[in-house]
Structures are given as C-alpha cells and as structure tokens.
Amino acid sequence: MAELVTTEAAAMLGQARRVVVFTGAGMSAESGVPTFRDALTGLWQRYDAHALATPEAFRDDPALVWGWYEWRRCAVRRAQPHEGHLAVAAIETHAPHAVVITQNVDDLHERAGSKAPVHLHGSLFAPRCSACAQPAPPPDGTAEEPIEGRRTPPPRCAHCAAPVRPGVVWFGEALPQQALEAAVEEAASCDLLLTVGTSGLVYPAAEIPQVAARMGATVIQVNPQPTPLDAVSDVNLRGPAARVLPALVQAAWGDPEPPQSG
C-alpha cells in the first residue's frame, strides 16, 4: 500500500485549508456504474449517444429517452459507493473546508456521506419539467425495473402537464449556471484540488482543475492512467480511487486506533 501514495501528497492534503475534490466517470465506474458509452448496451446498443442525450431526441421520442435514463438510474440504485467515495466523505470531515465537484450524474457521493456535492452535469435523481423547469419527484422505484431497458413514457409535470425530463446536461446544452459558478469559485479559492477518475477532456468541466492550478493551488491527480491533466498536476498518484484515496486519507490524518479487545 505504501507505494500508492507519497508522504509529500499526504502532507499537502493534511495541511490544506480549502480542498476541492473533483471527480469523473472513473470514480463511478469502480462501483460498477456503466459509463456513458458503456450504458449503450442491450436494447440500447443500436442507438448512438446523440439519439438519446439531446433535447431534440427527447422532443422526438420522450419515452425512448426517459426509458434509457430510467434504466441507468436503476443501475445506479443497485451500485454501492466504494472505499474511495467514503474516503472523500472523510476528507470533508477532516479538512477545514472541503467541497466535492462531480461530473457524475449518480448519487454515490451523497450516499457515501458527502454533504452537498456540486453536480456539474446534473443528476439522474433531479428530474424537472421540460417546459416550465419545475423540479419533479424521481420515480419512487416501486415500478418494475427495466432490466434490459424499455421505452417508458415520462411522467407529466404537476404544474403544466408537459413531459418531465431527466435533470442531466445533454449535448448542446449549457452546464447549470449556479453549479458552474460555484465550481469555478471553489476552484479559484482552494489551496488544494484533488482530481479523481477523470480524463480531463470534457469541457468546460475540464477547466476546473486548470483554474485551480492557474490560481496557485496544488493539484493532486488520482487516476490509473496518464491523462491530459498530468501536465497541470503537481503529483500524479496512479491507481484506482478505491485504493489510493483511503491510503491518502490514512497517511494525511491517520485513523483512530481500533478498540483493543481482551
């Protein structure tokens, strides 16, 4: 385990006053949540992402698009947060100020105990009206699970009766303004940013670590492979988040000794 983290990285994390944890698809993939591309399997493999993840696709065939997102939401429900998600929640309890900024649309950070993650690309659990934008409750999960996926007509808005749409950012759509502003502000004012499981290729989200680096923050990257973010990272820790993050938290703050028996 010792080679997973460096004492330098642990010391920087332990001393940071304001920490941003920036996460991407790799974080969720370690919990078995299909990545966006991997979600195009089964019934969905004959579609390409642009046929399922655009405002036009939803307008043309709301049941097809809603069905795909319901199928993905069920896959997330079955998944569990891993040790890396728990370590991120532990960072929030140890650091004087810490915030999670995620590109993921699942709720694994919340379920691991993170307080108020900023969802840059929206959430599978925050549907809203396609016309008046009123938030709508997510389906309660009592319906039969669409294991192989199927067309599912979306619910109707309680206010205006227009179809409810998934609360995620689609191709051709802007990121939610409030989330983006909060993310940029946190990145610009942090002293350490931990980027985890992201390729750094999807813009404008990929700007977040670069903003932190430009403003003089330390950037630590956790990823199994090299990424374009290697160039802005002060430290690159190669490995899965579920192993590297707990080791990093342990090295930065230690853990209370487990009670001795006998």
Ligand SMILES: [Zn+2]
């Ligand atoms: Zn409405």
